[in-house]
Amino acid sequence: APEPATLVIFGVTGDLSRRKLLPAIFGLWQDGLLGSAFNIVGVGRQEMTDEEFKDYAVKALQESKETDTIQPGSLEKFRELLFYEFGEFGEDEVYDLVGKELDRAEEAHGGRKNALFYLSTPPSLFEPISNGLGRLGLADQSEGWRRLVIEKPFGRDLDSARRLNAAIHDTWDESQVYRIDHYLGKETVQNLMAIRFGNAIFEPLWNRGYVDHVQITAAEDLGLEGRAGYYEEAGIVRDMLQNHLMQLFALTAMEAPAAFDADAIRDEKTKVLRAVKPIPAGRVGEVAVRGQYGPGSMDGQKVPGYREEPGVDDGSRTSTYVAVKLEIDNWRWQGVPFFLRTGKRLPKKVTEIAVVFKRAPLGIFPGGLERNVLAFRIQPDEGVSLKFSSKSPGQEMVLREVVMDFRYDAFGAQLESPYSRLLLDALIGDATLFPREDEVDHAWQIVSGILEAWDVRPGKGQTPDFPNYAAGTWGPEDAEKLIGPDRRWRRL
Numbered sequence: 507a508p509e510p511a512t513l514v515i516f517g518v519t520g521d522l523s524r525r526k527l528l529p530a531i532f533g534l535w536q537d538g539l540l541g542s543a544f545n546i547v548g549v550g551r552q553e554m555t556d557e558e559f560k561d562y563a564v565k566a567l568q569e570s571k572e573t574d575t576i577q578p579g580s581l582e583k584f585r586e587l588l589f590y591e592f593g594e595f596g597e598d599e600v601y602d603l604v605g606k607e608l609d610r611a612e613e614a615h616g617g618r619k620n621a622l623f624y625l626s627t628p629p630s631l632f633e634p635i636s637n638g639l640g641r642l643g644l645a646d647q648s649e650g651w652r653r654l655v656i657e658k659p660f661g662r663d664l665d666s667a668r669r670l671n672a673a674i675h676d677t678w679d680e681s682q683v684y685r686i687d688h689y690l691g692k693e694t695v696q697n698l699m700a701i702r703f704g705n706a707i708f709e710p711l712w713n714r715g716y717v718d719h720v721q722i723t724a725a726e727d728l729g730l731e732g733r734a735g736y737y738e739e740a741g742i743v744r745d746m747l748q749n750h751l752m753q754l755f756a757l758t759a760m761e762a763p764a765a766f767d768a769d770a771i772r773d774e775k776t777k778v779l780r781a782v783k784p785i786p787a788g789r790v791g792e793v794a795v796r797g798q799y800g801p802g803s804m805d806g807q808k809v810p811g812y813r814e815e816p817g818v819d820d821g822s823r824t825s826t827y828v829a830v831k832l833e834i835d836n837w838r839w840q841g842v843p844f845f846l847r848t849g850k851r852l853p854k855k856v857t858e859i860a861v862v863f864k865r866a867p868l869g870i871f872p873g874g875l876e877r878n879v880l881a882f883r884i885q886p887d888e889g890v891s892l893k894f895s896s897k898s899p900g901q902e903m904v905l906r907e908v909v910m911d912f913r914y915d916a917f918g919a920q921l922e923s924p925y926s927r928l929l930l931d932a933l934i935g936d937a938t939l940f941p942r943e944d945e946v947d948h949a950w951q952i953v954s955g956i957l958e959a960w961d962v963r964p965g966k967g968q969t970p971d972f973p974n975y976a977a978g979t980w981g982p983e984d985a986e987k988l989i990g991p992d993r994r995w996r997r998l
């Protein structure tokens with residue numbers, strides 16, 4: 507269990523906190539993983555008493571689909587851990603009140619004044635809050651450890667990410683900073699490392715000698731979900747590609763770390779991100795395809811196009827789909843393309859990493875040769891499968907593709923939410939699953955040219971021919987050309 511600590515959540519009345527954070531914390535606490543000396547201080551701009559906040563949190567837990575089964579009496583006890591402070595994030599007063607909460611926690615359960623500050627606010631507030639905590643000495647670790655958790659998006663481009671990093675480092679040492687990418691908290695994403703580096707049979711094949719190409723897909727059936735304000739500004743490249751897909755890519759392509767520790771792993775991820783062949787704006791047309799969904803149907807129901815979503819401009823140039831080909835300039839991967847695709851309003855929710863192997867060198871059986879595929883299903887139906895050809899029963903030598911399948915549910919355990927895992931890691935002080943400053947920087951560098959070429963401001967960049975895929979289909983046709991002609995996207 508972590509040491510006694512106070513978790514301070516800025517922006518506690520926001521969507522993320524209500525839907526994911528509070529349920530994750532509650533789950534950890536109910537399972538006894540947080541110890542007894544634990545407090546939660548919610549901070550917001552909204553005026554509320556402690557009692558009102560407790561009611562708010564309990565209601566959030568009762569309403570969230572992510573909340574574990576609530577044990578009798580649990581909510582009443584959990585309420586006692588909750589406190590609330592409010593104020594303007596640009597002024598000192600609110601940080602002073604937070605400081606007093608830490609004093610009170612120390613008096614209540616002794617020990618040191620350890621604190622985890624979680625910024626679950628709009629990004630424009632990251633810097634003011636980090637500065638405010640700094641001004642009042644709350645980042646100082648002489649009376650207990652102090653850590654800062656920052657939600658995405660971490661910057662909106664390379665420059666702003668660098669400025670944000672610099673601003674945060676005015677107050678915090680990099681070792682105190684935990685940047686969240688919830689994909690790293692997924693069991694199956696961690697399993698990628700377990701399979702690669704915990705077995706001897708895969709790694710010898712994991713290179714240009716045997717791998718033809720790699721496909722990474724994060725498809726979502728959902729559309730905007732009422733997030734037009736954010737999404738119109740962000741688009742798919744900032745929302746998914748720069749962070750979640752780059753992380754999946756780095757874990758798939760990196761070298762074996764010397765140890766399973768935060769810096770060894772992050773060093774290797776950074777190295778491979780750095781080796782990605784740059785994509786200047788002028789080359790974007792060759793290696794990337796963008797899309798925006800139009801009206802279509804999902805599960806037999808008609809759904810509106812992106813431009814018809816509430817809050818979206820009817821001439822919006824925001825992309826809701828991206829496919830990109832990454833090439834890596836290192837010895838292991840020379841000549842092996844990595845194809846990444848992600849989009850909203852695709853036929854279904856599925857995240858998968860597929861390592862597609864080269865064909866056998868000589869076909870001695872009738873019919874063509876297929877490529878073997880090792881696929882990591884991140885979600886849903888979590889598991890790992892290997893596709894290969896086998897003789898199908900009968901007189902003739904006819905080969906058919908078959909699948910060897912490991913399903914995660916074979917463990918019989920429920921997969922914990924990524925937020926529980928990451929929160930607990932941050933409380934314990936394990937930064938392995940949090941992207942480091944240089945990783946984030948390189949991930950931005952990779953997508954910089956794409957953002958530049960696809961600038962959403964009218965009159966900037968090339969004008970897209972949007973909408974170019976119907977909701978409920980697998981994205982624009984050009985994506986097939988990007989991967990083809992001898993390869994094709996997996997039908998998932």
Ligand code: BG6
Pocket residue numbers: 726745746857
């Ligand atoms: C978030 C994005 O980071 O990830 C969302 O902002 C997206 O747009 C979500 O829907 C996908 O996460 P998951 O865990 O549901 O695959």
